Amino acid sequence: DAKTTQPTSMDCAEGRAANLPCNHSTISGNEYVYWYRQIHSQGPQYIIHGLKNNETNEMASLIITEDRKSSTLILPHATLRDTAVYYCIVRVAAGDDKIIFGKGTRLHILP
Amino acid sequence: DTGVSQNPRHKITKRGQNVTFRCDPISEHNRLYWYRQTLGQGPEFLTYFQNEAQLEKSRLLSDRFSAERPKGSFSTLEIQRTEQGDSAMYLCASSLGGLSNEQFFGPGTRLTVL
Numbered sequence: 120d121a122k123t124t125q126p127t128s129m130d131c132a133e134g135r136a137a138n139l140p141c142n143h144s145t146i147s148g149n150e151y152v153y154w155y156r157q158i159h160s161q162g163p164q165y166i167i168h169g170l171k172n173n174e175t176n177e178m179a180s181l182i183i184t185e186d187r188k189s190s191t192l193i194l195p196h197a198t199l200r201d202t203a204v205y206y207c208i209v210r211v212a213a214g215d216d217k218i219i220f221g222k223g224t225r226l227h228i229l230p
Numbered sequence: 231d232t233g234v235s236q237n238p239r240h241k242i243t244k245r246g247q248n249v250t251f252r253c254d255p256i257s258e259h260n261r262l263y264w265y266r267q268t269l270g271q272g273p274e275f276l277t278y279f280q281n282e283a284q285l286e287k288s289r290l291l292s293d294r295f296s297a298e299r300p301k302g303s304f305s306t307l308e309i310q311r312t313e314q315g316d317s318a319m320y321l322c323a324s325s326l327g328g329l330s331n332e333q334f335f336g337p338g339t340r341l342t343v344l
Contacts, residue, residue, distance in 0.1 A: 220272030
C-alpha cells in the first residue's frame, strides 16, 4: 500500500499558485519525499524530491514540515499544461526500490 | 521526451494470443523497471533489472509474463496467452541509481485484449 495520503482532486485558477498537500505520517528517517506527475496519455514525470529541507527547482517548490509528516508541492504560476495527476511518494533515495504509487491528486487548472 | 522509448505505443490483440513489448532506456542507465497501469489507478510495479540481472519481480507478474534484458540495454516484456484482464498501459522506466535514483518513464504501451 502507498504510504501517503493525498486529496483525490483539486482545482486551481490559471496563473495562481497550486498547492498540493500530502500526508506521510509513517515516513522513516531515511525516506525521501518524491513528487511525480502524469499528464494524460503520458508516462509519469519526475518533479522534485527532498528529505527535510525545503527544495526548489525550475518546476516547483517542495515544503516539508519540521516533523516530516506532511509536505506541500507548490507550482508557483500554474498553467493549463500543469493539468495532470500528481503523485506524492516516499522512498529510500539510494535504494533499488521500485516506486509505489497511490492514486494521486488530479489537478485541474481552470482558464 | 525523456529519452526512454517504448514500442509499440498501442497493441490490440485477441484473447489467448502472445504479445511482446520493447523498452529502450536512456543509454547510460543501468536500472530498468516495468510497471502496469489500469484506468484510474497509479502505476503498479512489475519487475526490475540491474544491468541484465532481473532482481525483483512483483506477485503481479504471473507465470504468463516474462521479461528479459539480455545485454543490459533494451528490455522486452512478453505476455503469453493474453487475458482481458491484461488490458492496461505498460510503462517502462530507467534510472542511473545513486542518491537521486530518479526514474525516467517512457510513454508506455497501451494493450487492449479483446
